[in-house]
Amino acid sequence: MNWLDTVRWDDKGLVPVIAQEAASGDVLMFAWMNREALQKTAELGQAVYxxxxxxxxxxxxxESGHLQTVHEIRLDCDSDVVLLKVTQLGHEPGIACHTGRHSCFFSLYKDGQWVATEPVLKDPASIYK
Amino acid sequence: MNWLDTVRWDDKGLVPVIAQEAASGDVLMFAWMNREALQKTAELGQAVYxxxxxxxxxxxxxESGHLQTVHEIRLDCDSDVVLLKVTQLGHEPGIACHTGRHSCFFSLYKDGQWVATEPVLKDPASIYK
Structure with a gap:
């Protein structure tokens, strides 16, 4: 069976994808792929969502130049979620988030509120021209 | 605004959730929460999906006794994905996957195939009686 047929695509033909930084283990972002995106990701060794x-x-x-080199593509036990191990390129430390932060998961729950916890590493206005 | 109203629930009233092991950084599993599940998770300090x-x-x-202690609840930049930092209880090392493995993401893409890479730590038949 073709490896792409193993994936249980949802009713929109998509699968959720978690991008994790290989070196730090940080979860950087969450996105979606269709069949073509996953195939291209494997071919290029770069994340295509x-x-x-x-x-x-x-x-x-x-657009941003913040490419992701893909080291591993993993599939979960139900074959309906993909995990990428990546290196986030284009800035040091890597910027995965469109807000200019390292990770998209910068809001932390505390005492009934969401608190922003990570610094903006680069002004988004200078990332997206 | 109530913190639960900040979350952008999908058309089924759900939000995707990534569970990451706090100590190792390993991504253990992926699941879903509705509003009540997220509220209970915050109240109990244990993962309720x-x-x-x-x-x-x-x-x-x-059922399995493999509870997850929740150390952090995070929300992404679009407010539509939750990340939990957890300790996986009930076995050492922790078993998050119903197959008896540490992580659900044990299938690795290699040369056009998915290859199982992690050992089964405990027979699922002895986990779910």
């Missing part, structure tokens, strides 16, 4: 808002493939970093 | 297959709250470990 499917943008639900734009309705098209999204080669991560195509 | 919403089981889509069973259509009800699923206090992780209720």
């Amino acid at each position: 499917f943008s639900r808002s734009r309705g098209r493939l999204w080669h991560k970093g195509e | 919403f089981s889509r297959s069973r259509g009800r709250l699923w206090h992780k470990g209720e």
Whole structure:
């Protein structure tokens, strides 16, 4: 069986994807892939997602230069979630989030509120021209 | 605003959740929560998911004893994905996967195939009686 057929695509033909930084173990972001995106990711060794808002493939970093080198592609026990081990390129430390932060998961629950915990490493206005 | 209202629940009232082991950084599993599940998780300090297959709250470990202590609850930049930092209880090393493995993400893509890479730590038949 083709490895892409093993994946249990949802009713929109998508699968959720977690991107984890290989070196630090930090969970950087969460996105979606369709079949073509996953195939391209494996071929290129760079993360290619499917943008639900734009309705098209999204080669991560195509605009910002913040590409992701993919070291591992993993699938979960139900074959319906993908985990990527990546290196986040384009800045040191890596910026995965469109807000200019290292990780998208910068909001921490504390005493009934969400508190922003990570610094903005680069002004988003200078990332997306 | 109530912190639960900040979350952008999907059209089924759910949000995707990533559970990451606090000590190792390993991504253990992926599941879903509804509003009640997230509230209970915060109250109990233990992971409570919403089981889509069973259509009800699923206090992780209720059957297996493999509870998850929750150290952090994080929300991503779009407010539509939750990340938990957990300690996986009930076995050493922790077993998060129903197959008896540490992590659900044990299938690794290699040369056009998915290869199982992690050992089964405990026979699932002895976990679920």
